[in-house]
Amino acid sequence: MAESDLPSDSERQNLGLLCFYPYRAMEARILAGLAAAGFDDLTPAQGRIAARIGPAGTRLTDLAEQALVTKQTAGSLVDSLVRCGYVERVPDPTDARARLVRMAERGRAAVAVARRLEAEVEAEWTAHLGEEATATLRAALTRLREVTDPYR
Amino acid sequence: MAESDLPSDSERQNLGLLCFYPYRAMEARILAGLAAAGFDDLTPAQGRIAARIGPAGTRLTDLAEQALVTKQTAGSLVDSLVRCGYVERVPDPTDARARLVRMAERGRAAVAVARRLEAEVEAEWTAHLGEEATATLRAALTRLREVTDPYR
């Protein structure tokens, strides 16, 4: 990679903002693809919550904490996901106060589509940047997460 | 996001999601810093609009297009920014239909603080990643923007 390709000072952008573009692009592509596949009642916020549901189910409080929203917000998003058939609530066998939010049939189908779309977009990005630069980018972002994501 | 038949590393995350953490962290830090400096009536959405106002002023329609929101949304955000004294609307001398949204005194003061905070956070990230890796990261993100930002 030629060093002369580095942006001039006037073009130099805030690193946070630079991170925003790929994130927004990925989210938009996945949401559009899901809609095209018939999952057209999903919103970005629902997706962000749903993406954090573990294989065995996850408590509402944990979802809220990881997504950095209040439990009320998480609760209403889960309600809407339940209404649309993506997830279900089951009692937590280990704690009678709690319930686990778990993927339902439709949710699993949507996740499969989302994974495929995600891989598709990453492949495009890799084609643009090159294999090696992409791997380096992923490594840097993963390290950066250590200081930017409080809930790893 | 954990179950997949693919034998993928469990730590390996969607590149889009990996981009999300730094973006969110940067935005939160800048907003918190601005609030601490007395600019405590700014919301994230107002900030995203305000960040796109050019030195000579920018039309509402252009702000909306760049921020990927409708002009109605941009309009109401600008209204609130005007109310709080951050920006002002002046007639566009070249088109009587249009008005330019321009930074006001308080807006310029806030921008100065935001720039300082931004540099501060980037310095922390650089300390964590190292000079060279940070430069490489910036270069990769800048190139990635070519395919992820429709309004460059």
Added chain:
DNA sequence: ACCATCTAGTCAGATGAGCTGACCGTTCGT
């Protein structure tokens, strides 16, 4: 010059996403 059309921006109304604060039932440590 005229009219059709385009563009800049606003008005009205709806909904989603997020918050704070108050509350109830369950669990757990001492």
Added chain:
DNA sequence: ACGAACGGTCAGCTCATCTGACTAGATGGT
């Protein structure tokens, strides 16, 4: 066994965002 902590819901609010319909000014073809 009891009080503090935890899991979750209810109520009520604000802000951000959308779609659709509209007005005023600009522009271009005949």
